[in-house]
Amino acid sequence: MATRFHDRHDAGRRLAGELHAYANRTDVIVLALPRGGVPVGFEVATALGAPLDVFVVRKLGLPWEEEVAMGAIASGGVRVLDSELIREVRVSEADVERVTAIERAELVRRERQYRGERPFPDLRGKTIILVDDGLATGSSMRAAVAALRQEAPSRIVVAVPVAAPATCNAFGAIADEIVCGMTPEGFKAVGHWYDDFSQTSDEEVQALLDRARLSTHATT
Numbered sequence: 001m002a003t004r005f006h007d008r009h010d011a012g013r014r015l016a017g018e019l020h021a022y023a024n025r026t027d028v029i030v031l032a033l034p035r036g037g038v039p040v041g042f043e044v045a046t047a048l049g050a051p052l053d054v055f056v057v058r059k060l061g062l063p064w065e066e067e068v069a070m071g072a073i074a075s076g077g078v079r080v081l082d083s084e085l086i087r088e089v090r091v092s093e094a095d096v097e098r099v100t101a102i103e104r105a106e107l108v109r110r111e112r113q114y115r116g117e118r119p120f121p122d123l124r125g126k127t128i129i130l131v132d133d134g135l136a137t138g139s140s141m142r143a144a145v146a147a148l149r150q151e152a153p154s155r156i157v158v159a160v161p162v163a164a165p166a167t168c169n170a171f172g173a174i175a176d177e178i179v180c181g182m183t184p185e186g187f188k189a190v191g192h193w194y195d196d197f198s199q200t201s202d203e204e205v206q207a208l209l210d211r212a213r214l215s216t217h218a219t220t
Helices: 008-022 039-047 081-086 093-115 139-149 167-175 200-217
Strands: 028-032 052-054 057-060 067-073 080-081 127-131 155-162 177-182
Touching: 008 127, 008 155, 008 177, 028 039, 039 052, 039 127, 039 200, 052 093, 052 200, 057 093, 057 167, 057 177, 067 081, 067 093, 067 139, 080 139, 093 139, 093 200, 139 155, 139 177, 167 177
Parallel strands: 028 052, 028 127, 127 155, 155 177
Antiparallel strands: 057 067, 067 080
8 A cells, every 4th residue: 555545535445455355245244433434444345345334332431531441332232341440440330330321322322323223233153344544542443343242243354544553463463354554653643644534524424324335235
């Protein structure tokens, strides 16, 4: 891959070239982390002839330090908790449930907005290609992989156009396969590697999901 991407669609088309082994397979589904991962995932799914859906992840922050994750919830009703951290810093069960309830309400809102009445896909035995627009620390992607394990897929492939080298390497022990289009030494931030890294809107997410769904139906 070249050193910069024009935008997320350009990044997705180029990332798809690294995933050609998964093209036209009936067991493959592309899951994108909204919102920025959806334009990338749309191009990957289109190139591979695979269905596209979103996988929403919400971090569960400590009650007194929201940036420190004590767990996460994700699409499909999955909750992953860091029991050791919770025990170590003495978070009460009531606080865990309170934080979970707040984040679950936001997750449900986003799920409804993006998916409408469509059910969450059955991922058992599937090969999941989990896509985002890049990996810096990788915390959301780690939570997504941990949550997806509970859905019993046969294989989880994490695929991103650009990643910090150490983060990409670390995912080798977390996912079944990690595909990082490029891992520049002077990483800085994901947005540094895009000419256009403007925020993806909810409307764009919905439009891309609708287009992908119509395309999938047209070829089945």
